[in-house]
Amino acid sequence: MDFFAHHILSVVLFTPLVGALILLFVPREQDSVPRLVGNVFGVLGFLVSLPLVHWWHSDWGGFTFEENADWIPSIGARYHLGIDGISLLLVMLTTFLGMIAIFSSWSAIKLRQKEYYILLLLLQVGMIGVFVSLDFFLFYVFWEVMLVPMYFLIGVWGSDRRLYAAIKFFLYTLAGSVVMLLAILALYFYAPAAADGSRTFDVPTLLAAVKDFPDSLRVWLFWGFFFAFAIKVPMFPFHTWLPDAHTEAPTAGSVILAGVLLKMGTYGFIRFSLPLLPTDTVLRARIIHIVIVLSLIGIIYGALVCLMQKDMKRLIAYSSVSHLGFCTLGIFALNPNGLSGSVLQQINHGISTGALFLIVGVLYERRHTRLISEFGGLATPMPNFAAIYLIISLSSLGMPLLNGFIGEFTILQGAFQVSKAWAAWGSLGVVLGAAYLLWLYQRVMFGPVTNPINEKLPDLNAREYATLIPLVILAFWIGIYPKPFFAFIEKPLERIVHQVNPGFYGAEHAKLPPLEMQPAVVETK
Amino acid sequence: MLPIGHYLFLSAALFIIGVIGVITRRNVIVILMSIELILNAVNINLVAFSRLYGDVAGQVFALFIIADAAAEAAVGLGIIIAFFRNRETVLADEMDLLKW
Amino acid sequence: MTPTGTFLSFLWLIPLFPLATAALMLFVGKRVPKAGVSLLCVGSVGLSFVCAAGAVSELLAADSEHRVFQQVLFEWLTPGPMQMTGGHLVPFVADWGFLLDPLSCVMVLVVTGVGFLIHVYSVGYMAHEGGYYRFFGYMNLFMFAMLTLVLANNMLLMFVGWEGVGLCSYLLIGFYFLKKSASDAGKKAFIVNRIGDAGFILGILLTAVTLGTIRFMSNGLPESESASGIFQVLKAAKDSGTLGVITPTLTVIALLLFIGAMGKSAQIPLYVWLPDAMEGPTPVSALIHAATMVTAGVYMVVRMNAVYQLAPAAMDVVAVVGAVTAIFAASMAVVQNDIKKVLAYSTISQLGYMFLALGVGAFAAGIFHLMTHAFFKALLFLGAGSVIHSMSGEQDIRKMGGLWGKIPRTAVTFLIATLAIAGIFPFAGFFSKDEILGRAFDRFFLLWIVGFFTAGLTAFYMFRLLFLTFFGYSRADEHVEKHIHESPPAMTVPLIILAALSIIGGWIGWPGALGGENRFERFLEPVLAGVISETGAVRIAHHAVGKEIFLMVLSLSMAGAGIWLAYEFYRSKRIAPQLVAEKWPKVYELLVHKYYVDEIYDALIVNRVKDLGVLLGVLDANVIDGLGVNGAGWLARFSSKVSMWWDKWVIDGLLNFGAKLTQLFSYPVRLLQTGLFSSYALLILVGLVVLLGYYGHHMQTLLRAVR
Amino acid sequence: MLDKVLFYIFAGLAIASGALMVTRRNAVHSAIFLVTALLATAGIFLQLRAEFLFIVQIILYVGGIMVLFIFVIMLVNLDVALQQIQFARQKWVALIVALALSAQFGLMLWSSEKIPGQGIPVLAAPPASELPANSEAVAQSLFGNYLLAFEIASVLLLVAMIGAVVMAKKEK
Amino acid sequence: MNIPFIDAIRSYLQGDGATILPEMELTLFGLGILLIGFSSKDSVENSGIWKLIFKDFYAKTAFVGTVFSAFTLWKLRGQVAMRGDLVGFHETVVVDGFFLFFAGLFLAATALVILLSVKYLEIEKEEEGEYYALLLFACVGMMLMASGFDLIVMFLGLETMALSFYVLTGFLRRDKRSNEAALKYVLLGAFSSGILAYGFSILYGLSGTTNVRLLSYAFDPSSPLAQAIQLSRQPGPGGEAMRERFASQYPAALHLDPSMLLHQMPLFAAAAFVLVAVGLFFKVAAVPFHQWAPDVYEGAPTPVTTYISVASKTASFALLLRLFLTVFAASHEMWLYVVGGVAIATLTWGNLAALTQTNVKRLLAYSSISHVGFILLGLVSGNNTALIGIGYYLFAYVFMTIGAFAVVIVLRQKGIIGDELEDLNGLYQRSPVSALLLLVFMLSLAGIPPTAGFMGKYFIFLSLIETKHTVLAVFAVLYIVPALYYYFRIIVHAWLKQPGDAPRVLMSNAQAVALGVAVFVTLAAGLYPEPFTRLAHYAFGQ
Secondary structure (H helix, E strand, C coil): HHHHHCHHHHHHHHHHHHHHHHHHCCCCCCHHHHHHHHHHHHHHHHHHHHHHHHHHCCCCCCEEEEEEEEECCCCCEEEEECCCHHHHHHHHHHHHHHHHHHHCCCCCCCCCCHHHHHHHHHHHHHHHHHHHHHHHHHHHHHHHHHHHHHHHHHHCCCCHHHHHHHHHHHHHHHHHHHHHHHHHHHHHHHCCCCCCCCCCCEEHHHHHHHHHCCCHHHHHHHHHHHHHHHHCCCCCCCCCHHHHHHHHHHHHHHHHHHHHHHHHHHHHHHHHHHCCCCCHHHHHHHHHHHHHHHHHHHHHHHHHHCCCCEEEEHHHHHHHHHHHHHHHHHHHCCCHHHHHHHHHHHHHHHHHHHHHHHHHHHHHHHHHCCCCCHCCCCCCCHHHHHHHHHHHHHHHCCCCCCCCHHHHHHHHHHHHHHCCHHHHHHHHHHHHHHHHHHHHHHHHHHHCCCCEEEEEEEECCHCCCCCCCHHHHHHHHHHHCCEEEEEEEHHHHHEEEHHHCCHHHHCCCCCCCCCCCCHHHHCCC | CHHHHHHHHHHHHHHHHHHHHHHHEEEHHHHHHHHHHHHHHHHHHHHHHHHCCCHHHHHHHHHHHHHHHHHHHHHHHHHHHHHHHHHHCEEHHHCCCCCC | CCCCCHHHHHCCCCHHHHHHHHHHHHHHHHCHHHHHHHHHHHHHHHHHHHHHHHHHHHHHHHCCHHHHEEEEEEEEEEEEEEEECCCCEEEEEEEEEECCHHHHHHHHHHHHHHHHHHHHHHHHCCCCCCCHHHHHHHHHHHHHHHHHHHHHHEEHHHHHHHHHHHHHHHHHHCCCCCCCCHHHHHHHHHHHHHHHHHHHHHHHHHHHHHHHHECCCCCCCCCCCCCCHHHHHHHHHHHHCHHHHHHHHHHHHHHHHHHHHHHHCCCCCCCCHHHHHHHHHHHHHHHHHHHHHHHHHHHHHHHHHHHHCCCHHHHHHHHHHHHHHHHHHHHHHHHCCHHHHHHHHHHHHHHHHHHHHHHCCCHHHHHHHHHHHHHHHHHHHHHHHHHHHCCCCCCCCHHCCCCCCHHHHHHHHHHHHHHHHHHHHHHHHHHHHHHHHHHHHHHHHHHHHHHHHHHHHHHHHHHHHHHHHHHCCCCCHHHHCCCHHCCCCHHHHHHHHHHHHHHHHHHCCHHHCCCCCCCCHHHCCCCCCCHHHCCCCCCCCCCCCHHHHHHHHHHHHHHHHHHHHHHHHHCCCCCCCHHHHHHCCCHHHHHHHHHHHHHHHHHHHHCCCCCCCCCCCCHHHHHHHHHHHHHHHHHHHHHHHHHHHHHHHEEEEEEEEHHHHHHHHHHHHHHCCCCCCHHHHHHHHHHHHHHHHHHHHHHHHHHHCCC | CHHHHHHHHHHHHHHHHHHHHHHHHCCCHHHHHHHHHHHHHHHHHHHHCCHHHHHHHHHHHHHHHHHHHHHHHHHHHHHHHCCCCCCCCHHHHHHHHHHHHHHHHHHHHHHHHHHHCCCCCCCCCHHHCCCCCCCHHHHHHHHCCCCCHEEEEEEEHHHHHHHHHHHHHHCC | CCCHHHHHHEEEEEEEEHHHHHHHHHHHHHHHHHHHHHCCCCCCCCCCHHHHHHCCCHHHHHHHHHHHHHHHHHHHHHHHHHCCCEEECCCCCCEEEHHHHHHHHHHHHHHHHHHHHHHHHHHCCCCCCHHHHHHHHHHHHHHHHHEEEEEHHHHHHHHHHHHHHHHHCCCCCCHHHHHHHHHHHHHHHHHHHHHHHHHHHHHHHHCCCEEEHHHHHEEEEEEEEHHHHHHHHHHCCHHHHHHHHHHHHHHHHHCCCHHHCCCCHHHHHHHHHHHHHHHHHHCCCCCCCCCHHHHHHCCCCCHHHHHHHHHHHHHHHHHHHHHHHHHCHHHHHHHHHHHHHHHHHHHHHHHHHHHHCCCCHHHHHHHHHHHHHHHHHHHHHHHHHHHHHHHHHHHHHHHHHHHHHHHHHCCCECECCCEEHHCCHHHHHHHHHHHHHHHHHHHHHHHHCCCCHHHHHHHHHHHHHHHCHHHHHHHHHHHHHHHHHHHHHHHHHHCCCCCCCCCCCCCCHHHHHHHHHHHHHHHHHHHHHHHHHHHHHHHCCC
C-alpha cells in the first residue's frame, strides 16, 4: 500500500503497459481472451487513477504525487512525474475515456483483436505519460510514442482512406513536434546550467528559468512550441489532418483522438507556451492577437464547414475544430475565467465529442456507413438512442445544465474581460453550433424512415448503454455542479496567471504566494 | 632539382588528363587505365616532394601507391572479365540496369 | 419582517416536481401506463401550483417592503476571480438560487396555473396521439425550465431556464417529428432563439464585468448588505455619484438583453419562428407560444428594470420595436387563413404591445397585460385546439363555419376570449390594454396612435376569425361535417376556467379612473421602484380622470369599429370586397389594407393586386426569412464552400506542396541518377570543382589582403 | 641544365602520351601510350634521384600491370568495340568541367609560386650529392618507419589476389 | 624454455604488436579460412558428428575470429585504461578510445553480417570460403583506418577495405546486377581513391610528413611546432639545438616555410583539404559524391549491402573524423560552410530521392545517405555535444541499419528476391515478429523516441543549437518529416497491405540472433541511453 501511494503516478502510467505486455503472450487464436484482458486493464487503469482524486486537496497549487529518479544523468533527463490540478483532470479524462473506448470496441472490432487492444493500451500509456511528465525529455518521448499506436489504429482498423489519413496524421503531428524538439533543446541550452555545469530538462526548473530570458529568445521559443501544439489542437489553419484522421479512425480511435489527443495541444499551451510569452507588452499583445484571431477563425470556420458535411464523423471532426477554438480562446485570454473555462471545456469536449463518436459508432456498427443521407427518421426505431443522442448533442452545443455550457460561458466570460469583440465573435460560434448539430440531428433522427433498411435497426444494447450512460451522467454533473471541477484547477491556474499575466491581480495581490512544493506523497488514510 | 612548381604542373596535367579519361571514355578498360594515370600523377607529386625535403617517406608512399594501383588493376580487371562474361560488353554506358 | 414559511423554505420543490416527472417520463415513460402518465404529469404540475400558491400566500403575509424571499441552494458556477472593467477583481459566482418577489409571484402563478390547466386539457387533446409519455415528459421539462426562468435569482440561472424553454419549444414543435415541416420549424425556432441568446449572453457578460455581479438583488439573502446584487450595485453607484460613468454601458447591456428578448418573445426582426412554431400540437402552442415562454422576454426586461430605467435610449428602442411589431403582426394576422396562424400573429402583436408598455415605462402594465394575455390567449389556442379536434384536424378557417351550435362550450369560451383580446369592457384585456395605451399616450403620441390602430386591427381580425369559424354556413367537407362533436370535459373544463379568468383576471388591475385602485400595480411597485425614484417610470399614473376615460372610450370605439367592420365583411357581407377595391384604389394604407383582406377572403383577385398581407407574407418569406434565415443558411453554405475550397487547395495544397516539390525534384535526381558511370564520375568532379571554387573565391579576398 | 632538359623531355613525353592514351580509339593503342607515359614518369623519377622507384615503376607497372591490361583487352576481344563511339555523350560538358578544374589547379600553382605562404615552401632542396643511397634509404624507411604499412600492403595484395581469382574464375 | 623465436614473438606482441593484435588475429583467421578452403574441400562429407561441426564451417570460423578479436580489444581496453593510449610502429598506429570504440563497432557489424550471410549464401548457392575471408580482411582494413595515425597506413587500410568490398559486391558472378554494381563500385572507388591520394600527396608536400600528429601541428599556427620552427630559424645555441632536433626527428621541418603556418588554410592547403574531403565524402556517400551508393546497395548481395552501408560508412567516418579532428581541426571555421553545405545537400537529396523509391535496398541506401547528412551536421557544430552525438549516431546507425537490412535478408527465400517494396506486403501476417522488428528499426531510423535513432539526432540538434546554427537545426529537424514518410511506406507495405500468395517467412537461428541483438541495442540505447552516451564519451576522450 505504501509503495502504491509513493508511486501512484507510475502505477497509473504503467498499468496499461502491463496489460499490453500480458496481451503479447495471449495466443492469437483465442478470440475473446484479448478482448477480456483489454477491458480488464482498461477498467483497472481507471480504478488505479481514482486514488489521485481521493487524495487530492483543493488548496494544492503546485505539483504533487511527484516521483523523481535518475534516467539519463549525462544529459540531465530524469524520470520526473508529477501532476497539478490541470493534469489531474486530464489524466482522469484519459483513464476514463480510455476505459470507455476499450469497452466500446467489444463487438466493433473483429479483426486482429489482440493487436488492437495492445495498441489501445500503449496509446493509453503515451497519453497519460504526456500529462504526468515533468521532464521535457520524458514528455517528448511520450509525445512521440503516442503517435505510433494511433497510426496503426487508424491505418489497420480504419475505413476506406485509412492509409492516407493515418500518414497524414502522423506527418502533421510529427512536423510540429520536431520543431518543438528544437524549442525544447533551446530551452535546455539557454537555461543557466547548474553550478557543476550540468543541465536539466526539469519542467519546473526550466519554466522558472524562462523569466530571465530576453524577449527575442522567448518569442522564438514560443513559436517553436506553438506549432507543435497548434497542430495538435488543431488550430486553424493546421487542422486539415483532423477531419481525415477522425473520419477514418475506428470508433474507439476517434473517441481517444478527439477526447484526449487534442487536449495535449491545449495542455501544452497552458503548461509550456504561456510562460514563454514575452514580457514586452507590445510584442506580447501582438502574439496573443495572432493566436486569438486564429482561434476565432477556427471557431467560426469549423462551424461553417460543419454545415456542409455529408459524413457524420467528418462533421463532428470539424465541430472539434470549433470547440477547440474556444479552448485556445480561453487560454489566451490569460485570466482565471478564461483558463478555467478552457480546462473545463477540454474535459467537456472529451465527454461530448467522445460520446458523439460513440454514437456514430453505434450507427456505423449497424449500417456500416456514416453518410448522413443514408439515415433519417431513426427516432422511430431507436427512441432511446434518440434521447441519448439528443442529450449529447445538446451538451455539445452548449445547452445550460449540460457541461458544454459551463465551459463555453466561462471562456466567453474570460474573453469578454479582455476584449468584447472576441467574446462577440465567440458567441457567433455558439449560434452556429446549434445550427449544425441540430440540423445533423434532424437529418438523422427526424422525419419518416426514408431508407427501408433503417426500419429494423435495433435500439441500444446493454453494452452501448454502459458506454454512453457514464458520459451522459458526467455531462449532467459538470453542467449542474461544476464546482468540484473548478476546485481542482483554481489554485494551479492562479499560479499560472500570476506568472504570465501579473498585471491581472493588480497591485493588491502583486506578490505571488511562494510555491510550496506539495508533499510528494499523501499519507494514505 | 628544378623548382617544385614544374613537377606540380606536370602532375596536375597528368591528373587532369586522367580525370578527362575517366569522365569521357566509354570503355571501362580505358577508364581503368586513366585511373592508373591519376595514381601516377600522385606518385610524381610524392617523389618530387620527397626530393624537395630530402626525405624518402614520399618515395615509400609512392611505392605503396604503385602496389595499390596493381591491386586495383587486378581486382578491377577481374570484375571487368566477370562483367564481360555476363553482358558481352565493356562499355560504361551499357551498364545501366541499376538506376534511379 | 422577512417572509418565512414551509412553502417558502421548500421553494425549490416548485421546479423540482415537473423535473422529476419529466425525467421519469423521458427515461422510463414507455413502460408507464397512460393513466399513470396523465396522473403523474398533471399531478406534478398541480403540486407545483399548490406549492407556488402556498409560497405566494406566505410571501404576501409579509409587509410590502419586505416581500422578497431569496434562497441559494448551492454555488453553481465558480470560475474564479473576474476582472471588472475598472480592473477590480471580484469573485465571480453564479448561484443556483431562487427568488420570490411580487414579480415572480405573478409569473409563477401564471405559469403553474395556466400550465396546469393546459396539462389537464392535453390529457384530452393528446389522448389518441402516439408518444403520449414523450409529450408529457417534454411538457413537464418545459414547466421545469420555465419555473427556473421565473424563479432564478440571477441572470445566468435565468439563462438556464431561458435556454431550457427554448429547447423544450424545439422538442415540442418538432413533436410530430415525422413531418419534415415540424422538425424544420423546431430547428428554426431554436436557431433564431439562439441568435437572441447570443445577445443575452453578451448582455450577461457585460453586466458581470460592469457591475461585478449577475444576481438581481441581494434582498432576502442572509447577509444582504455584503452580498451583491445588480440593484444594490446600481444604488451604490448612484450614491457615490458614478452612475453617469456607467450609463452608456447600461444602455448597451439593456440593448443586448433586449436582443435576447426579441428572440424569445418574437419581436421584429426575430419573430419569424413563431408562426412556423404552430406545427406543434395545439396545447404546446397554448402553453409555450402564447402564455408562457414567449413572454419570457417581457419578464426578463421587467426583471432587469433597474437597468432599463437608467437607459432611456434603450427604453425607446424597446417601445418602438414593440409598437412596430404590434401593428405589423396584426396586419398580417388579418389575412391568415390558418386558425393557429392567426393566433400566432396575434400573439406576436400582443407581445409587441407588452414591449410597447415596457418601453414607455409601464412595466407593471406590461406584466399585467402579460398575465391577462396568458389567460385569453391560452384560451384562444385551447379553443382553437378544440375546434381543430372537433374538425378532425382541419385548421383552415375557410373550411369551417357554423360551428356555434355544434360545439357550444368551445364557441362561448372562444367568444369570451375574443372579446377579451379585443379589449371590450369589462373583459381582462380591456384593463391591461387600456393601461398600456394610456401610458403610451403620455409618453409619445405616435406610439399611442400605433397602439390605437393595432387595437382596432386586433378586434377586426379576431372577429373575422370568430365569424368565419363559428358563424355562417359550414364549408367543411362532408365526412368532417359528420364527425363534428364537442370535446371531452378534460378539454372543456379548462376552457371554462380560463374563460372565467379572461373575464375577471383584469379586475385586479381595475384602474383608478373607474373607481378602482389598481392593486396589481401597487403589488408590483416594490420591484419596480428603480434606483432613481424620480424617473417615475413606474409611478402609478395620476391622469386626469376625464382624459383617461376619454382614452378608454376612444379605444373601445376603435375596437367596436373593428368588430363592426368584421361584421360587415364576414357576417352581413354588406360590403363587397370588389366595391372597396374600385372605390379607393391605392389611396390610404389602412384602406388598402382592408381592400386586400377582402380580396384574400374571396380568393379571387389575389394575383391582380398587391395585397398588403401578401406583400407582408412575401416580405416575410423572401426578405426576412430570405435574408435573415435562408440568407444565413446561404451564407453558411457559401462560406463552407469557400472553406472547403480553402481546405482542399490551400492548406492541403501546402501540405501536398511537399509532394509536388518532391516530384519536381525527382526529375533532376532521375536525370542525374542515370545509372551511367560517366555521369556519376562527372558529378564527383563537379562537386570537386565547386568545393575548390568555394576556396578559390575565398582566396580572392585573402589575396587582396596580402597585396 | 641536363636535369632541365631531361625533365622537359620526360614531362613532354608523359603529357603527350597521356593525352594520346585518353584519345585513342583502339584500347590496345591506349595501353601502349599508357606504357609510354609510365616510362616517361619513370624517367622523371630517375631525374629526381629516386632510382629504386624508377626500377619498381618499370618492372611492376610496365612489366606487370600493363601485361595484365593487354591480356584483358585481348580476352574481351574489342573488335566490335572499335566501331563504336569511344566517348560518352557528355564529353563536352565533361571537358568544360575539366577545364574549370585545370583553371583552378593553375590558380593554385600560380599562387603557390607567387604569393608567400600560399603554397609549397621553396627552400632549396638538398643537393643530390648529399642524398643517401636511394635504395638503402628506402629500405630503411620501409622496414623502419613504415613497417606496418608494409605488412598491410601484404594483406592488400592478398585481397587483390583472392579478388582477382574469385572474379575471374570460370563458372562451374 | 627459452626459444628465441617464441621470445621474439612474445616481445613483439608486448611491444608494437599489441597495437595491431586484433587485426592480426582477424588476418590469421582469414588466412585459415582460405587455407582450409584450398586444402580440405569435400574431404568430410557424410559422417555425422563431422557434419555438425563442418556445417557452415567457414562462417563459424570467421565468427570465432571476430569473437577472438573482440576479446583482444577488451584486453587492450584494459591496457589503455592503465597505461594511456598505446602508440606503435613509429607512431603510425595508435590504440585509443576512438579506435576501441570504432573497432568494437566494426567487429560487431562483421559478426552480425556473418550471422546474416549463412542462409543467404546457401540460397544463392555460392562457395563461401573467400566470402568470409574477405569479410574479415575488410574488417582488418577498417580497423586500421580507425587506428592508423599515418597517411600511408590510413590509405592502405582504406584500400584493403575497399578492395574487399569491390569483390564482395560482385560476389554473385552470375547475377548481372551484382556484376554491374561491382564494376561501378570499383571504377568510382578507384577514381575517388586517386583523388584522395592526390590530396594526401599535397598534404605530404605541405608538411613533409605523413604522420597525423605532425600534420596537425603543421596546420595549426598556434601549435608548438610553429614556435619551434621560428626558433630553429634563429641564430644562437637555442636555434642550433632545435635544428639538431629537427634534423634527427623531422628533417622536413627545416625546410618548412614559417609563413605558411601563419595562415590557417592557404590555397594549396585548401586544395589538399578539398581533395581529401572529396575522397572521404565519396566513401561516406555524401551528396554529390553519393551516386554509387544506391546502385551498389541494390546490386550487391544483401548481406554485403548491409556490411557496406554499415561498416564501410562507419569506417570512412572514423577516418574522416580522425583527419578532421586532428589535421584540419584548427581550420574548422574555414571548412564549416563546405561541410554544412554538403550536409544540407545530402539531407535534401537523400530524403527527397528516397520518397519515390520502390526497392527497399535502394530506399535504405538513400536513407543512409540522409543519415550521413545528419552526422556531417554534427561535424559542423563540432563541439563536445556534437562529437558525442556523432559517436552515438554512428553506434545507433550500425545496429538499426543492420536490423533493417536483416529483415530484407530474412525475406530472401528460395525463389523470392524480397527486396522490392511489394515483396514486403503482408509481412505482418507472414511473420509478425519480423514485422514488429521492422517497425522498431524504421522508427529508429526515422528518429522517433524511444529508440536509439532519436537519441543520436537529439545530440546533433542540441549541438547545432549550442553553436547557434539555428537555421541548420530547423532544416535538419524538418527533414525528419519526409523521412518518416518513406520509412512508413515500408511499414505500410509490411503491416497494412494484404500478403497475396507470398509464403510464410522462415527465419534461421543465426538470423534470429542477429535480429535480436540489433533490436535489443536499438531499443536499449533508446530507453536507457546512459551507458551508450558514456561509450561515445569514451570514444572522443571526454
